[in-house]
Every structure is written in structure tokens, then in C-alpha cells.
Amino acid sequence: MARSIGVLATHYIWVGIVEDNKLGSVRMYPEPGGPQIDLKSVPADEILARILDQINQLNRGEPIDSVGAGFPGIVRGGIIEDSPNLGQLKGFPIKERLASVLKADGIDAPVAVVNDADALAAGIMATHGRLEKLIRVWYLGDGIGFGRYPCSDGVCEGGHSVVTLDPKERFCGCGGLGHLEGIMGNRAMRLRFLDMEPEEVFAAARHGDTRAIDFVKLWHRALAAATATNVHMDGPGRFYLAGPNTDFVDLGLVNQYLQEMVKMSPLQGSFFEIVHTSHDLALIGAAVSSRAK
Numbered sequence: 419m420a421r422s423i424g425v426l427a428t429h430y431i432w433v434g435i436v437e438d439n440k441l442g443s444v445r446m447y448p449e450p451g452g453p454q455i456d457l458k459s460v461p462a463d464e465i466l467a468r469i470l471d472q473i474n475q476l477n478r479g480e481p482i483d484s485v486g487a488g489f490p491g492i493v494r495g496g497i498i499e500d501s502p503n504l505g506q507l508k509g510f511p512i513k514e515r516l517a518s519v520l521k522a523d524g525i526d527a528p529v530a531v532v533n534d535a536d537a538l539a540a541g542i543m544a545t546h547g548r549l550e551k552l553i554r555v556w557y558l559g560d561g562i563g564f565g566r567y568p569c570s571d572g573v574c575e576g577g578h579s580v581v582t583l584d585p586k587e588r589f590c591g592c593g594g595l596g597h598l599e600g601i602m603g604n605r606a607m608r609l610r611f612l613d614m615e616p617e618e619v620f621a622a623a624r625h626g627d628t629r630a631i632d633f634v635k636l637w638h639r640a641l642a643a644a645t646a647t648n649v650h651m652d653g654p655g656r657f658y659l660a661g662p663n664t665d666f667v668d669l670g671l672v673n674q675y676l677q678e679m680v681k682m683s684p685l686q687g688s689f690f691e692i693v694h695t696s697h698d699l700a701l702i703g704a705a706v707s708s709r710a711k
């Protein structure tokens with residue numbers, strides 16, 4: 419039975435033991451209930467040291483077959499080329515450095531590092547989607563992630579898809595105009611509404627506030643638009659939705675918008691499905707990605 423470690427870096431560092439495709443014990447840093455630490459302010463080498471601590475506390479010296487980690491941003495060839503949400507990792511040779519930190523501590527196992535949303539897609543494949551050739555998933559949270567399995571060699575930053583030509587749409591954290599994340603991401607929603615949290619915007623829409631209602635339509639339309647673009651490039655199919663902001667999704671509305679945007683008959687039949695427990699799935703996917711094929 420293959421025993422791997424899955425690592426996921428988001429707001430927290432999550433570490434879990436994955437045997438076959440099942441997640442066992444999990445630890446997180448910073449620990450729940452402990453002092454608040456913003457990972458954005460933790461230097462890259464310190465992040466690696468914390469990952470090693472968590473692995474050691476979980477694993478207690480048992481043999482490990484492989485270690486797989488999911489990080490936000492553009493991860494190619496073991497290097498984090500850019501990561502707007504963990505800026506200190508930009509250019510960091512994460513795979514080599516993580517492997518050497520582990521090896522120095524006696525864990526001599528293959529290491530893989532993938533994009534966090536791609537890890538989620540791999541986790542969905544490992545647990546839900548054995549019959550599908552292609553898994554696509556949107557992660558809806560502070561940022562908007564797009565994951566794909568099998569992972570292409572491309573960049574796959576679908577959250578930065580351009581969904582509007584309006585030059586006033588400038589709220590994306592990457593600075594690009596008209597981006598999906600600039601409409602759907604939490605930071606962008608706070609910048610747009612200034613004195614309201616995202617939950618309050620969606621609540622105001624339910625209570626009849628016109629500006630909030632218009633925005634909620636835009637939010638769903640943006641997701642449908644980025645998905646329709648993907649359908650026109652990669653074909654129709656199921657699109658999984660994951661992350662905390664799936665609470666805001668009206669599946670009927672987003673499916674309706676998608677159908678309005680995709681009209682060619684061979685491309686019809688796409689639909690959305692919400693998956694819960696996205697952290698668990700991403701840990702499983704990161705671990706599975708590290709195993710020799």
C-alpha cells in the first residue's frame with residue numbers, strides 16, 4: 419500500500435498522510451486556536467521548515483513513498499514562477515528545496531509540486547471521477563483557481579480569464595483588466611463594495627438591493643463566461659465547483675448563463691457540480707500526483 423504525504427499551502431499549511439487514495443491524519447499550521455500568523459509574511463525557507471515539522475509530527479518516522487505539495491500560482495518544472503497570493507515564493511525552486519530539506523531530515527522520497535487547483539482536480543479524479551477523461555474544477559475563494567487533470571504543461575491560470583472588455587473592471591489582484599478573479603474573488607468584491615463583506619453583498623441581493631442583485635448576476639455570468647471559453651477551447655463536460663464561495667452559487671442561474679453562451683450543438687451538455695471537502699481532496703490529489711505513474 420503506497421503511503422504518501424500530501425501538502426497544501428493556502429491560508430494555512432495543511433499536511434496529511436494519504437494511503438492509497440484515502441486521507442488519514444491531517445495537521446495544519448498555524449494551529450487552530452493558536453496565534454494568528456499570515457503565511458504571506460512567512461519567508462520561503464521558514465515555510466519549508468514548518469512543512470517538515472508538520473510531517474514529522476504526523477508521520478513519526480514511518481517509511482514514506484513520496485511527498486506531493488500543492489501551492490498557489492504558476493508552478494512549472496518544480497519552480498513557482500509567480501504566486502500573487504504568496505508573493506515571497508515567486509521564482510522559488512520549491513521542488514528541489516523541499517526535497518533537500520526532507521532528505522537532510524532522513525526522508526529520501528520523490529517530491530512533486532503542483533498548482534493547488536491542479537492538486538484538487540487530481541484529488542477529484544482519484545476519489546470521484548474515474549470514468550472521466552478530463553476533470554476541470556473552479557476553486558472559488560479569496561482568489562479564483564482553475565484546476566485540470568490531467569494537468570497540461572500549460573499555465574492554466576483560468577482565474578485570470580478575461581470575461582469583460584470594460585476597462586473599469588480592474589479589481590484583480592494580478593493587476594490585469596477584465597479578469598474573472600476581479601469580479602469573483604473576495605478581495606475584488608471588497609474593493610467594489612468597500613463597506614461590505616462578500617456575504618453581506620449576497621445577503622443584500624436576497625433582500626432586494628438593486629446594486630447587489632446586478633452584481634450577483636455579473637458574478638454568475640463571469641463564471642459562466644470563463645467556463646464557456648474553456649468549453650470552446652477544450653470541449654464540453656462537467657465542471658466541478660469547490661471552495662468556500664460555492665455557498666454563493668446558484669446552480670440554476672450559472673447553468674442557464676452557460677447555456678446562453680454555448681450554442682454549437684457538439685459543445686452543449688456542460689454542467690456544474692459542487693464538491694465539498696476541497697482541502698481533503700487537494701491533499702489526496704497532491705499526494706497522488708507525487709507517485710510514479
Ligand SMILES: [Zn+2]
Nearest residue numbers: 578590592597
Ligand atoms: Zn488577474
